[in-house]
Every structure is written in C-alpha cells, then in structure tokens.
Amino acid sequence: MIRAVVFDVGETLVRDDRYWTAWADWLNVPPHTASALVGAVVAQGRDNADALRLIRPGIDLATEYAARDAAGRGEDLDETDLYDDVRPALTELRDLGLRVVIAGNQTARAGELLRALDLPADLVVTSGEWGVAKPAPEFFRKVVEAAQAAPAETLYVGDHPANDVTPAAAAGLRTAHLRRGPWGHLWADSPQVTEVADWRISTLTALPPLLTA
CATH class of the missing domain: 3.40.50.1000 (HAD superfamily/HAD-like)
Known part of the structure; x- marks a missing residue:
C-alpha cells in the first residue's frame, strides 16, 4: 500500500522551456541551439548541463548562476x-x-x-x-x-x-x-x-x- x-x-x-531559454539568452545563442544541444546530450545519456558546456567550453556554472543573479536575470518560476x-x-x-x-x-x-x-x-x-x-x-x-x-x-x-x-x-x-x-x-x-x-x-x-x- x-x-x-x-x-x-x-x-x-x-x-523547462523558460529555464533553457534564459540560459540561451544569457550565453547569447538562439534558443533552438540550446534546445538542440540539450536533446543531443540527453540522447547520449549525459548530464543536461553538458549542453551549456558545449555552448561555452570551460564554463563555471556556479559563477554564471551568481552573475545572472547579480544582473537581475536569475532563476524564476x-x-x-x-x-x-x-x-x-x-x-x-x-x-x-x-x-x-x-x-x-x-x-x-x-x-x-x-x-x-x-x-x-x-x-x-x-x-x-x-x-x-x-x-x-x-x-x-x-x-x-x-x-x-x-x-x-x-x-x-x-x-x-x-x-x-x-x-x-x-x-x-x-x-x-x-x-x-x-x-x-x-x-x-x-x-x-x-x-x-x-x-x-x-x-x-x-x-x-x-x-x-
């Protein structure tokens, strides 16, 4: 029971639509690019955050989260x-x-x-x-x-x-x-x-x- x-x-x-669109805007790529890369890493069984690493190699996600917050573009639901x-x-x-x-x-x-x-x-x-x-x-x-x-x-x-x-x-x-x-x-x-x-x-x-x- x-x-x-x-x-x-x-x-x-x-x-997750707005989440990935916000990241695409922040990293200055078209939303469809971010979506396509998310799909690619998903199909490969990888962490979805790897899509961001493909867009910007070497990205420090914690630093970028903090920068988005400081710019008034942080997480939103x-x-x-x-x-x-x-x-x-x-x-x-x-x-x-x-x-x-x-x-x-x-x-x-x-x-x-x-x-x-x-x-x-x-x-x-x-x-x-x-x-x-x-x-x-x-x-x-x-x-x-x-x-x-x-x-x-x-x-x-x-x-x-x-x-x-x-x-x-x-x-x-x-x-x-x-x-x-x-x-x-x-x-x-x-x-x-x-x-x-x-x-x-x-x-x-x-x-x-x-x-x-």
Whole structure:
C-alpha cells in the first residue's frame, strides 16, 4: 500500500522551456541551439548541463548562476511553468490521505520559488538544500525520511530512468515513470523503464486511480 508520493521537479511538475531559454539568452545563442544541444546530450545519456558546456567550453556554472543573479536575470518560476495536471493530481492524492512530497535536483533558490507557488504538497525540498543530488543513494535515503513511510510504501515519480526510476527502485521505493519531456519520451520504452518501473504514465492525473485500484 502506498502511503507517500514523492515527485521529481523538472519535466515532471515544471516545464523547462523558460529555464533553457534564459540560459540561451544569457550565453547569447538562439534558443533552438540550446534546445538542440540539450536533446543531443540527453540522447547520449549525459548530464543536461553538458549542453551549456558545449555552448561555452570551460564554463563555471556556479559563477554564471551568481552573475545572472547579480544582473537581475536569475532563476524564476511562476504558475505558467507548471504542467496543467500538477495541481489537480497533487490535490487528489492529498485528498486520498497520502503524504505528498516534492524533491528533485534543483538549487536552493528553486526550492524557495517552488514553495512560493503554494503547491498542494506537505513538503518541498531540493538537492541544493539537502547537499546531495540524484542519483546518489543518500538522496533517496533522504526521500524516505521526508516521506515518513517505509520505502515499499513510498512512490517516486519522475521522467528520467537513470536519475529517478533506477536509483529509487534500488533504494526499495516503488516507482512511476512519466512519459514527459525529452528524457521521458526518449527512454519511455527502454529496459531501464519497462523492466524496472512499477507504473508507466503519461499524465499525473493517472496516479490517483492507479493507487486506489
């Protein structure tokens, strides 16, 4: 029985469109160039930040984040960045009595912005705040603590096989792969998903019926 549902953030709850467009503007390249390079590194199984390293070899991302903040062009999230199914799905899960947690690989600033959206969740936390990121086992140990449920009673929902499905399953959690965003679509039919994920979904609103069946 599932008692807690934990969600990834990027391309699970939040569209990454504006994130990559902002980086393209900052690095002075067309948005389609950044998008194409993100797609290329995704297909190669590389970290999506490698797209920025291809645009500007040797880039120091921490320095660039700080420079963007100083220029008033730092991270931003608002209601328009959320996928349409986020609030309905999270609300229904909470109405079912499940604990809802949001925990993904984001900066501490992104955590602040997510909490400001007042999402229907019991806890919102990021890797930047925890000091450990997916797919590290320690991240998923913290997920279990945040869920306040046993691993087998905790469901982790995400789009990325290597960052979400595989390490969550290795930690003893149940998993749901979301076919959304470049990672979700590209790897949806890979053995990493088909042989590991407990559920495969295309919308978050599919979760409540699955968990109450």
